[in-house]
Amino acid sequence: MNRILSLIKTDLNTTFGFSALEYKFKSKKDRWQIIIFGIAILSLIPSYLLIVNGLSSLYEAYRNIGQKPMFLLNGFLYSQLIVFIFGILYVMSKYYFSNDLSVLVPLPLNPRDIIGSKFISLMVNEYLTSLPIILPFIIIYGTRGKEGILYWLYSLILILFVPVIPLTLASIIVMLFMKYTNIKGEKDLLRIIGYFLLLIAILAFQFKIQSITQNAMIEGEDFFLKMATDSNLLVRKLGLGFPPSMWGALSLSSYSSIIGLLNLILFVGVAIIIFIAMIYLSERLFFDGLIGNLEVSISRGSSKIKATDYNKKIPSFLALGLKEIRLLIRTPVYLLNSIGGVVIVPIIFIISTSMDGGQSLEGLNMLIKGNPHLISIAGVGIITLLGIMNCVGCTTFSREGKSLWIQRTIPIKAKDQIFGRVLSSLLVQFIGVGAVLCTVAYLGYLTIENVFWITILGVLGSIAMAELGMIIDIYRPLLDWDNPQKAMKQNLNVLIAMGIGALYLLGVGFLVYKLLDKVDILFIYGIMGLVFIITSFVLYMPLKKLIERQFQILE
Amino acid sequence: MLKLQNLSKIYSRGDIKAVDNINLDIKSGEIFGFLGPNGAGKTTTIKMIVGLLKPDNGKVFIDGIDAWKNPIDAKRRISYVPDSPEIYDKLKGIEYLNFIADMYEIPKEIRQERMEKYLEIFNLKHAVGDIIGSYSHGMKQKLVLISALIHEPKLFILDEPMVGLDPKSSFQLKEIMRKRCDEGKTVFFSTHVLEVAEKLCDRIAIINKGKIIALGTMEELRNHAEERESLENIFLELTENE
Numbered sequence: 001m002n003r004i005l006s007l008i009k010t011d012l013n014t015t016f017g018f019s020a021l022e023y024k025f026k027s028k029k030d031r032w033q034i035i036i037f038g039i040a041i042l043s044l045i046p047s048y049l050l051i052v053n054g055l056s057s058l059y060e061a062y063r064n065i066g067q068k069p070m071f072l073l074n075g076f077l078y079s080q081l082i083v084f085i086f087g088i089l090y091v092m093s094k095y096y097f098s099n100d101l102s103v104l105v106p107l108p109l110n111p112r113d114i115i116g117s118k119f120i121s122l123m124v125n126e127y128l129t130s131l132p133i134i135l136p137f138i139i140i141y142g143t144r145g146k147e148g149i150l151y152w153l154y155s156l157i158l159i160l161f162v163p164v165i166p167l168t169l170a171s172i173i174v175m176l177f178m179k180y181t182n183i184k185g186e187k188d189l190l191r192i193i194g195y196f197l198l199l200i201a202i203l204a205f206q207f208k209i210q211s212i213t214q215n216a217m218i219e220g221e222d223f224f225l226k227m228a229t230d231s232n233l234l235v236r237k238l239g240l241g242f243p244p245s246m247w248g249a250l251s252l253s254s255y256s257s258i259i260g261l262l263n264l265i266l267f268v269g270v271a272i273i274i275f276i277a278m279i280y281l282s283e284r285l286f287f288d289g290l291i292g293n294l295e296v297s298i299s300r301g302s303s304k305i306k307a308t309d310y311n312k313k314i315p316s317f318l319a320l321g322l323k324e325i326r327l328l329i330r331t332p333v334y335l336l337n338s339i340g341g342v343v344i345v346p347i348i349f350i351i352s353t354s355m356d357g358g359q360s361l362e363g364l365n366m367l368i369k370g371n372p373h374l375i376s377i378a379g380v381g382i383i384t385l386l387g388i389m390n391c392v393g394c395t396t397f398s399r400e401g402k403s404l405w406i407q408r409t410i411p412i413k414a415k416d417q418i419f420g421r422v423l424s425s426l427l428v429q430f431i432g433v434g435a436v437l438c439t440v441a442y443l444g445y446l447t448i449e450n451v452f453w454i455t456i457l458g459v460l461g462s463i464a465m466a467e468l469g470m471i472i473d474i475y476r477p478l479l480d481w482d483n484p485q486k487a488m489k490q491n492l493n494v495l496i497a498m499g500i501g502a503l504y505l506l507g508v509g510f511l512v513y514k515l516l517d518k519v520d521i522l523f524i525y526g527i528m529g530l531v532f533i534i535t536s537f538v539l540y541m542p543l544k545k546l547i548e549r550q551f552q553i554l555e
Numbered sequence: 556m557l558k559l560q561n562l563s564k565i566y567s568r569g570d571i572k573a574v575d576n577i578n579l580d581i582k583s584g585e586i587f588g589f590l591g592p593n594g595a596g597k598t599t600t601i602k603m604i605v606g607l608l609k610p611d612n613g614k615v616f617i618d619g620i621d622a623w624k625n626p627i628d629a630k631r632r633i634s635y636v637p638d639s640p641e642i643y644d645k646l647k648g649i650e651y652l653n654f655i656a657d658m659y660e661i662p663k664e665i666r667q668e669r670m671e672k673y674l675e676i677f678n679l680k681h682a683v684g685d686i687i688g689s690y691s692h693g694m695k696q697k698l699v700l701i702s703a704l705i706h707e708p709k710l711f712i713l714d715e716p717m718v719g720l721d722p723k724s725s726f727q728l729k730e731i732m733r734k735r736c737d738e739g740k741t742v743f744f745s746t747h748v749l750e751v752a753e754k755l756c757d758r759i760a761i762i763n764k765g766k767i768i769a770l771g772t773m774e775e776l777r778n779h780a781e782e783r784e785s786l787e788n789i790f791l792e793l794t795e796n797e
Contacts, residue, residue: 310667319657330645402641410658411630
């Protein structure tokens with residue numbers, strides 16, 4: 001047992017860098033960095049409050065139709081679904097691609113020890129995702145309904161167990177996936193494609209289940225009568241999509257009766273059983289999927305170079321951009337999060353609208369018919385948002401990791417650093433533009449005008465976003481990582497950049513909203529373009545200075 | 556070629572003087588060996604020269620250029636080989652070399668000629684089309700060496716260059732270092748291997764606890780020692796007395 005505790009402790013320590021943080025807090029300069037970082041996190045609060053405010057209205061809406069528990073179901077469903085989807089991404093890199101494996105595997109440990117400790121560490125990490133989602137639901141429900149002490153006690157237990165089931169399912173799926181894709185040859189490519197398809201399949205399945213349950217629900221004749229008498233009716237019908245969320249919601253909505261207790265036991269019991277099953281399964285699956293990864297690929301020396309392999313001289317910024325793109329494409333974690341990220345958003349949109357039989361499309365069509373320019377404006381907004389969500393700019397220096405010494409000792413100007421790195425982000429953005437335009441075509445609104453404005457303004461907006469991300473990343477680069485996942489998806493710079501980027505976009509959106517219907521649409525496009533160009537220029541100056549400074553003082 | 560003036564570095568934690576007021580003046584055409592026990596301040600000094608660690612005090616001049624005031628100009632004249640070759644695992648060897656050549660603006664014909672020459676010398680031609688991640692530690696070390704030689708730097712700075720190299724490559728590297736100095740270029744390197752320093756270096760500095768405790772040619776060091784003895788004995792004697 002001591003062994004496992006020690007494993008968990010070490011894993012948590014390296015994942016969250018407690019020892020490193022303690023070391024940092026002792027030095028004055030770094031202390032400031034932590035404080036500024038805290039302020040940056042605080043800047044995310046306005047957007048968050050806006051969402052929480054919206055949730056209060058949702059609570060009222062459910063209360064008015066006598067289906068209050070539905071509110072809780074939403075909380076559980078969202079948090080568990082997101083933990084599951086993130087889980088699929090995290091589990092893969094944590095279990096199979098982290099550098100500590102080469103240390104852990106030769107130690108006298110069972111697969112269940114390794115998986116168990118990694119699972120716990122991941123779970124702690126997932127609380128960072130699940131808590132901000134589930135807490136507002138539970139607090140709003142509890143305070144508005146003036147629920148009793150037992151409600152809060154149940155809540156505490158449920159919150160602790162929320163990530164277990166989705167993360168366990170993600171672990172099992174990934175372990176099976178890795179075992180059966182552990183094929184010699186083009187393993188990496190196969191896995192990237194397979195993984196992507198897996199994610200899409202899971203999402204499609206989820207949306208389909210929801211639409212089936214929704215349709216089945218309304219079909220019953222005495223539906224409205226039943227709804228008036230049974231406040232848990234909607235939860236029981238809709239919760240079938242993911243029963244654990246239903247148990248969570250029911251245990252809280254009926255906490256004062258035995259039904260609540262039974263559902264709580266069900267929620268916790270199933271979580272424990274499925275976790276134990278996963279741990280036992282890991283004994284049979286883990287090493288089978290892993291061994292191939294630890295093989296040292298031997299340089300075969302078969303790929304002889306030709307005279308054409310010696311490139312013509314190209315400008316530094318271009319060489320840097322090219323290097324960035326190569327690394328992005330060849331590192332599965334980077335590829336999934338950057339290009340995968342910009343492609344998946346439109347795909348989710350298409351899946352979610354096509355799986356519900358076109359109901360949501362009708363509403364959207366009505367909205368667009370009222371103002372056909374909305375498509376272009378929304379397209380530009382999405383592309384610009386993807387400019388930060390693609391994670392390329394806001395992790396560009398972090399991704400250098402221990403190789404940053406190369407950038408700092410070669411004679412390359414800060415200007416070229418910016419151009420090259422923005423260029424690599426834009427290349428990813430062009431794929432995003434393509435995906436968004438495909439979505440527009442799917443909706444049936446593809447016109448030359450839309451293509452033109454979405455592309456031009458979207459790219460302009462993306463430049464500013466890439467620069468914003470780079471400012472944050474060079475200010476506090478995360479260089480000491482052992483797993484590329486840490487440089488990208490577990491990098492708080494992404495979160496900070498997204499928060500600030502979202503605020504900025506809200507501002508631009510508000511401006512456009514105020515102007516819409518008052519002035520000519522061309523004028524609005526002009527204003528948007530101007531705002532993006534000015535922002536890019538305003539960000540360029542401090543970014544250049546910051547790169548020069550940080551390249552000198554980083555240790 | 557390389558001038559260090561009152562160079563100091565204090566680590567913020569515990570007020571440890573990693574490098575304490577170092578002065579060095581290294582002429583063109585010299586091979587300069589930088590010796591010292593573990594933790595003496597060798598790597599810290601080298602990092603301050605190449606721009607990876609900002610000095611708390613003092614100046615670094617490379618070819619007369621203040622390396623911390625005009626870093627780009629200074630970096631064009633040097634190349635640096637770190638003690639552990641952390642480079643981009645997902646690039647092919649040749650892609651990495653081309654990338655570095657672009658940074659130093661080397662035209663195609665020249666880069667091809669130099670790359671072919673050094674790939675041949677270090678016996679890496681067969682592997683340069685492969686991903687760096689598939690290389691052994693020594694192969695990576697050789698790739699970094701080749702990349703550092705592509706632009707024929709005036710000042711070649713190496714931190715423990717012999718670690719991880721096979722005997723043949725180690726021999727070749729020593730040959731290259733010697734040849735460069737014959738051409739009037741400068742080599743500055745740190746090492747633990749005293750025989751290498753003894754045979755190869757024109758001058759040697761021994762650093763201990765951040766301070767230079769001995770500086771001169773092999774002959775001068777011997778004269779200062781109690782008995783005319785080997786570098787190993789001189790080294791042990793000096794670092795123990797401190």
